[in-house]
Amino acid sequence: MADKEFRSGFICFVGRPNTGKSTLTNAMVGSKIAITSSRPQTTRHTIRGIVHRDHAQLILVDTPGLHRPRTLLGQRLNDLVRDTYSEVDVIALCIPADEKIGPGDRWIVEQIKQMAPKTTVLGVVTKIDKVSRDQVAHQLMAVSQLLGPEAEVVPVSAVKGEQVEVLVDVIASKMPEGPAFYPDGEITDEPEETLMAELIREAALEGVRDELPHSLAVVIEEIQPYEANEDMLEVHALLYVERPSQKAIIIGKNGSRLKEVGTNARKQIEHILGTRIYLNLHVKVAKDWQRDPKQLGKLGF
Ligand SMILES: Nc1nc2c(ncn2[C@@H]2O[C@H](COP(=O)(O)OP(=O)(O)OP(=O)(O)O)[C@@H](O)[C@H]2O)c(=O)[nH]1
Numbered sequence: 568m569a570d571k572e573f574r575s576g577f578i579c580f581v582g583r584p585n586t587g588k589s590t591l592t593n594a595m596v597g598s599k600i601a602i603t604s605s606r607p608q609t610t611r612h613t614i615r616g617i618v619h620r621d622h623a624q625l626i627l628v629d630t631p632g633l634h635r636p637r638t639l640l641g642q643r644l645n646d647l648v649r650d651t652y653s654e655v656d657v658i659a660l661c662i663p664a665d666e667k668i669g670p671g672d673r674w675i676v677e678q679i680k681q682m683a684p685k686t687t688v689l690g691v692v693t694k695i696d697k698v699s700r701d702q703v704a705h706q707l708m709a710v711s712q713l714l715g716p717e718a719e720v721v722p723v724s725a726v727k728g729e730q731v732e733v734l735v736d737v738i739a740s741k742m743p744e745g746p747a748f749y750p751d752g753e754i755t756d757e758p759e760e761t762l763m764a765e766l767i768r769e770a771a772l773e774g775v776r777d778e779l780p781h782s783l784a785v786v787i788e789e790i791q792p793y794e795a796n797e798d799m800l801e802v803h804a805l806l807y808v809e810r811p812s813q814k815a816i817i818i819g820k821n822g823s824r825l826k827e828v829g830t831n832a833r834k835q836i837e838h839i840l841g842t843r844i845y846l847n848l849h850v851k852v853a854k855d856w857q858r859d860p861k862q863l864g865k866l867g868f
């Protein structure tokens with residue numbers, strides 16, 4: 568058999584919040600480049616992950632979960648996702664195996680049809696480890712009905728690693744022939760500073776409830792060589808919340824919670840960067856920043 572032509576291209580994962588897009592991105596890339604959490608609306612910017620195979624290179628674009636926006640931040644995130652539709656070869660709609668298809672999913676399908684009528688659409692049934700085989704089969708049919716007969720639908724479990732390679736192959740088969748976009752070994756174009764800020768946000772999200780996750784934003788203020796040990800980096804980060812009561816929660820009794828967040832984030836950052844760091848965290852209140860255009864701008868939205 569003749570060698571297969573090399574294929575390369577862009578695919579974005581879209582779906583309602585909390586449907587497993589970022590977890591799947593990490594599983595396919597083989598490394599953690601996108602933070603994940605059990606709370607909806609974790610991802611706040613598009614994140615590129617690169618999948619290298621002998622016959623293909625896939626650039627995955629993980630996007631924020633889509634929902635009817637209630638804040639200016641929500642609106643900006645939806646716009647961001649819509650902008651990516653025009654930049655990709657394939658759009659993959661992620662729907663969990665354990666949740667009924669609802670108006671939120673139909674709304675996304677309509678948006679895709681409107682914005683990118685010619686783009687190949689793929690269905691991905693995520694989290695198949697959470698349900699029985701029968702339920703997976705049922706969901707595959709439901710997603711197929713939602714997307715129409717021409718769309719392929721692939722079941723996958725990112726957590727168990729089931730079917731991840733099958734999904735890579737299916738996506739690769741839909742890509743145009745062409746050379747790689749990124750050099751071998753490169754797995755993301757996320758700047759280190761963004762990765763650090765995200766890992767701190769992920770650590771701070773752990774265990775907080777209600778509306779607090781949405782109110783949290785992290786900004787890296789300064790990175791410099793650590794004076795006491797020149798093999799280390801000193802990183803200063805600011806955690807923004809929207810209200811003083813939230814500040815108290817994040818800091819915890821005698822600063823215990825913030826300390827824990829710092830330790831967890833530091834380990835993750837050191838693992839990814841391969842450098843030891845001294846991490847300095849501060850918490851600040853930026854009142855209602857999710858609804859304030861000026862503050863959103865300052866925070867990079
Ligand atoms: N059991 C199981 N859980 C999963 C799987 N994939 C994701 N999850 C869980 O689902 C939750 C949401 O995962 P994320 O990857 O953050 O979801 P997301 O779609 O990126 O969410 P947003 O960024 O908020 O839109 C997390 O608690 C994950 O651990 C899976 O294959 N199996």
Ligand SMILES: [Mg+2]
Nearest residue numbers: 588589609610
């Ligand atoms: Mg995400």
